[in-house]
Amino acid sequence: MAAQTVATNDTDTAGTDTAGAVDLGPASALSCRECGERFPLGPIFACEICFGPLEVAYDLPTGDPEGLRKQIEAGPDNIWRYAPLLPVPADVATKPNLNPGWTKLVKADNLARELGVTGGLFIKDDSGNPTHSFKDRVVAQALEAARAFGFTTLSCSSTGNLAGAVGAAAARAGFRSCVFIPHDLEQGKVVMAAVYGGDLVGIEGTYDDVNRFCSELIGDPLGEGWGFVNVNLRPYYGEGSKTLAYEICEQLGWQIPDQLVIPIASGSQLTKIDKGLQELIKLGLVEDKPYKIFGAQAEGCSPVSAAFKAGHDVVRPQKPNTIAKSLAIGNPADGPYVLDIARRTGGAVEDVNDEQVVDAIKLLARTEGIFAETAGGVTVGVTRKLIENGLLDPSLTTVVLNTGDGLKTLDAVAPTSGPSAVIKPSLDAFRSAGLAG
Amino acid sequence: MSVTVRIPTILRTYTGGQAEVPAEGATLSEVIADLEKNHTGIAARVLDDQGKLRRFVNVYVNDDDVRFEQGLETATPDGAGVSIIPAVAGG
Numbered sequence: 001m002a003a004q005t006v007a008t009n010d011t012d013t014a015g016t017d018t019a020g021a022v023d024l025g026p027a028s029a030l031s032c033r034e035c036g037e038r039f040p041l042g043p044i045f046a047c048e049i050c051f052g053p054l055e056v057a058y059d060l061p062t063g064d065p066e067g068l069r070k071q072i073e074a075g076p077d078n079i080w081r082y083a084p085l086l087p088v089p090a091d092v093a094t095k096p097n098l099n100p101g102w103t104k105l106v107k108a109d110n111l112a113r114e115l116g117v118t119g120g121l122f123i124k125d126d127s128g129n130p131t132h133s134f135k136d137r138v139v140a141q142a143l144e145a146a147r148a149f150g151f152t153t154l155s156c157s158s159t160g161n162l163a164g165a166v167g168a169a170a171a172r173a174g175f176r177s178c179v180f181i182p183h184d185l186e187q188g189k190v191v192m193a194a195v196y197g198g199d200l201v202g203i204e205g206t207y208d209d210v211n212r213f214c215s216e217l218i219g220d221p222l223g224e225g226w227g228f229v230n231v232n233l234r235p236y237y238g239e240g241s242k243t244l245a246y247e248i249c250e251q252l253g254w255q256i257p258d259q260l261v262i263p264i265a266s267g268s269q270l271t272k273i274d275k276g277l278q279e280l281i282k283l284g285l286v287e288d289k290p291y292k293i294f295g296a297q298a299e300g301c302s303p304v305s306a307a308f309k310a311g312h313d314v315v316r317p318q319k320p321n322t323i324a325k326s327l328a329i330g331n332p333a334d335g336p337y338v339l340d341i342a343r344r345t346g347g348a349v350e351d352v353n354d355e356q357v358v359d360a361i362k363l364l365a366r367t368e369g370i371f372a373e374t375a376g377g378v379t380v381g382v383t384r385k386l387i388e389n390g391l392l393d394p395s396l397t398t399v400v401l402n403t404g405d406g407l408k409t410l411d412a413v414a415p416t417s418g419p420s421a422v423i424k425p426s427l428d429a430f431r432s433a434g435l436a437g
Numbered sequence: 438m439s440v441t442v443r444i445p446t447i448l449r450t451y452t453g454g455q456a457e458v459p460a461e462g463a464t465l466s467e468v469i470a471d472l473e474k475n476h477t478g479i480a481a482r483v484l485d486d487q488g489k490l491r492r493f494v495n496v497y498v499n500d501d502d503v504r505f506e507q508g509l510e511t512a513t514p515d516g517a518g519v520s521i522i523p524a525v526a527g528g
Contacts, residue, residue, distance in 0.1 A: 034493065046523035048447045051482070051493040053525035157527055211527040212497065216520060219446045219456060231526045238528075266528020314492060317504055331502070333525045336492065 022148050026061070027087035030054040030235055033337070041087075043149045043232040053333065054235045055275075056087045065284035069254065072246075077102040079137055079243040085279060086243070087236050088144045096173045097143055098165075100136030101243050103128040105251040105399070110367035115384055119258065119396040124248055125370055131192065132405035133326075133373070134269065135165035138240035142229035143169050145236035151227035154198075155179055157214040158230075159207050159265065159326045160189030161373075161404055166229055167196035178226070180210050185325060188408040206320060208331050234268075241269040245276030248399055249286050256280070256291050258396035261383045263375045263403055264295040264304050264349065265327045267334030274341045294392060295338050295349035296382035298324035298357060298374075304335045308349035313339055323354045323412050324374040326404060348391045352381035360384065361406060361413055371406030379403075438463050440513050442472060443520040451479040460519070465496060466509040468519055483521060493524045 022041045030039040034052025045054055061068055061084055068084065075081030079101035080093040093099070104125045112121035126134040139154075139162070146154060153176040156166050163179040170177035177198030181190070182205060194200045203210045217223035218231050229237045249256055256277055262270045274293055280286045297305045300322025307315045315335035320328035332338070342349050352360070357374055360381035365371050372380065379400050386392035406413070423429035430436060442460050444452050452458050458476070462468035473480035485491050489509070496503045497520040503511040513519060 044447070046445075046447055046493065046525050048450075049482070051447075051491050051523050051525070053493065207527070208502075209500075212495070212520075212522060215445075215522045215526045216443065219443075228526075230528055234526065234528075268528040317502065319505075329528060331495070331504075331524070333493075333527055 023089045024087040026058045027056045028059045029057045031057040045234040082246045098130040100129040108368050117394040122399045124401050126403050127405035131164045131168045133161035134403040135162045138237045139165040139169045141240035142233040142237040145233045146227035153226045155226045156229045157210040160185045163193035167198045171196045238268045238272050241272035242276030245273040257399045259292045259398040261294045261379050261400045264297050265329045267332045267338040271334050271337045292347040293345045294347040296379045297351040298322035299351045299353040301328045302351035305349045305351040324378050326375045350382045356381040372402040373404035373409040374412050376402035438515045440517045451476040465511045495522045495524045
């Protein structure tokens with residue numbers, strides 16, 4: 001298959017300026033999403049010229065889409081089936097990693113009936129990943145970059161899911177880990193982040209405070225030699241979310257769904273899913289057709305939704321106050337790009353309150369047997385609201401993301417989920433409870 | 438007012454590699470102007486063509502994000518710590 005250059009973002013990716021010693025497969029350079037300045041592959045994340053986010057540019061395999069499709073389909077049942085499209089070496093599947101991905105795309109007919117969707121409704125259920133959230137995808141990418149750049153400690157700022165994913169990936173790969181979280185996270189996430197044996201540090205503050213702390217730590221000798229997956233490895237880390245787009249399309253028979261509903265925390269996942277869809281189109285793996293991307297936030301942390309509704313192209317930060325803690329980023333780094341994508345594709349950004357989040361978690365559980373974490377309650381709740389508002393077309397194929405497992409956020413539903421009755425172990429008692437038949 | 442400014446790695450070419458530098462000014466705007474006087478070129482990295490903070494730059498005066506305060510007109514009291522941080526982290 002000829003390796004030719006494909007522009008995979010708004011900048012020209014012609015030419016290669018890869019640092020010679022680094023083998024990250026088809027990745028050729030880092031490119032600023034704002035000004036287009038290019039940099040050799042390295043552990044950097046912000047443009048020296050304008051502070052804009054750096055993205056991975058590729059020399060992707062073009063010219064033989066059928067051959068590429070067959071190569072992918074013959075690959076492993078995890079994200080490495082897409083290795084030719086990711087910043088990883090060709091032999092990535094042989095290295096110790098959590099090998100996430102290839103999670104279920106559930107045809108949600110019962111939920112579709114409840115919501116009045118007739119065009120096909122699917123849940124991309126990423127709770128099936130090794131640490132039960134989509135974060136395993138992005139961490140797997142960051143781990144390979146960390147290996148390539150010679151780091152031996154993995155770190156991150158996290159709202160919980162990422163901390164667990166980093167801890168587990170580091171354990172598998174033999175790295176040290178030291179991760180930072182807000183001190184008041186759900187117990188399930190704290191335990192899950194700590195159990196892998198790395199260091200877990202609670203910071204007295206919000207996620208945005210933790211993020212600021214990590215950004216300062218990285219420029220200090222205290223953090224020297226550390227690979228922060230969502231700071232200095234962020235360009236590579238983010239690419240892991242492209243695999244959600246690849247999998248959804250492949251699982252739909254190499255077709256792009258008409259509509260996607262995606263949660264927004266930093267906004268990185270949504271922008272990378274869009275990037276993944278655009279790559280599939282450019283590579284000829286799917287038909288070029290319109291699609292709409294909808295972003296979902298919790299009302300208590302809805303800076304992107306507020307900006308979308310106000311018609312702004314910048315996002316004013318908020319101080320979060322919501323049960324959807326995995327989405328509680330008040331100053332979302334990729335917020336402006338989410339606005340661009342929602343508007344470019346004809347989608348929207350919407351939010352739901354905490355009560356609606358809980359209702360939606362229970363609705364999904366009751367109709368499809370999928371227990372989503374609060375972020376999944378946000379996407380399902382927003383889907384329902386978008387249909388009610390006439391923004392999402394129920395006659396079209398729609399994919400809704402569930403990015404994490406409800407077992408991590410039991411507190412959200414515990415007050416309203418419990419036994420139907422507590423009875424003596426006798427038939428009379430069961431009869432009296434009125435549950436027979 | 439004398440303040441200490443924390444410089445992110447990508448701007449340290451302007452400060453001779455120093456992670457922290459002193460600056461003078463009663464507001465953030467004045468502090469940046471003073472930084473420019475001693476470290477020519479640094480202001481154009483932090484501010485856009487209209488003289489506003491670039492959208493991917495976060496600036497904190499002590500623990501406060503200036504976007505929650507008065508932006509470039511945020512007061513910088515004597516002894517304050519000013520941190521310039523790339524915004525594209527996290528998530």
